[in-house]
Amino acid sequence: MAEPIDFYFDFASPYGYFASLRIDDLAASHGRTVRWHPILLGAIFKVTGMKPNLQQPLRGEYLTHDVGRIARLTGAPFTFPDSAPVNGVAASRAVYWLTDAHPEQAKLLARRLYHAHFAEGRDIGPAETVAEIAATLGHDRAAVLAALQDPEVKDRLRAETDGAVGKGVFGSPFFIVDEEPFWGWDRMEMLDRWLATGGW
Template sequence: MSGAIEFWFDFSSSYAYFAAKRIDALGARVGRPVLWRPFMLGTAFRETGARGLSTTPLKKDYARHDWARLARAGGFDFRLPEGHPLIALAATRAFYAIDEDSPAEAARFARAVFERYYIEGLDTTSARAMGDFAAGLGLDGDRIAAACESAAIKDKARVMSESAVARGVFGSPWFFVDDEPFWGHDRMAMMEDWIRTGGW
């Protein structure tokens, strides 16, 4: 997608949830389409040796405080699911199953997954749960659930995660604008300025 803002994220990244709430409006303001691209953050962790915020002492407590603060500031509903972070492999696979036919529907699915996961604790680990959820959005749930278990979609999700890391992605959310990388929800304003000014 030429000129797109590439939005790379793990569904279990809470900062990605807040980015997902804002990215479409940002894209509209700067006249850029948004290319939604889930990946598995664990792939990056294996490469870097990092740990997630929710499993790192001190960082865990701060992050939870910060997420609640971001939710209050934005007026967003936000409740961490029990057992957070879940390994959202099924959600990632379901996204790419949908994306094969309609990137727009895949983006709609991703937005809905974020909303349901961070408000109602949607199970993002189960192919069947993802199929049922997709059916509730008017999509072919049985096809999507089956696709999540197919070799082709499993390979697609793996390759997308590996390709993200190969390009230098090590966190979520992550953005590319004309190959310029921006890491983190807190770099979205800088990214918008970069697009408006042509960079520096």
């Protein structure tokens, strides 16, 4: 069985959202599965000295225009959230709370959170909102709120973000397949080709 693809994303990243809608199908078409890793780019930007795209002059305006264009091109439901760039700590922790014991539920929750933020434009920063969204999948709200403060869950998110830095991840989305890195939604065609050809 071929190795899974590692998919790194920040819940604040619209390009990560667009990638999340496609990566599992893309991987499956090559007999691969995908491990989803929500990470905190804010922590990574401290290493790289960068700022969120949205907060960079010129680039922020380009991004705002570009994501609408991608949504129209791909047919992805999209609403630019007033809360952008959102704080993805609670959302990411909720996903890691489920990742080991229930990986498919973790992925389902990640999709639901991304959808709430970028399709419905909701602010998924508050723990209460994350718990509410998790509840729509049958999770107990109180259990989710407790998990968001669980030191083990907190450590896991930190460790995943540190681990991502250790593998060279500096943006979202970021894919690693068989140690080959691909950065950006706009590199998914190249990733597809890499998987089809075994690399070049």
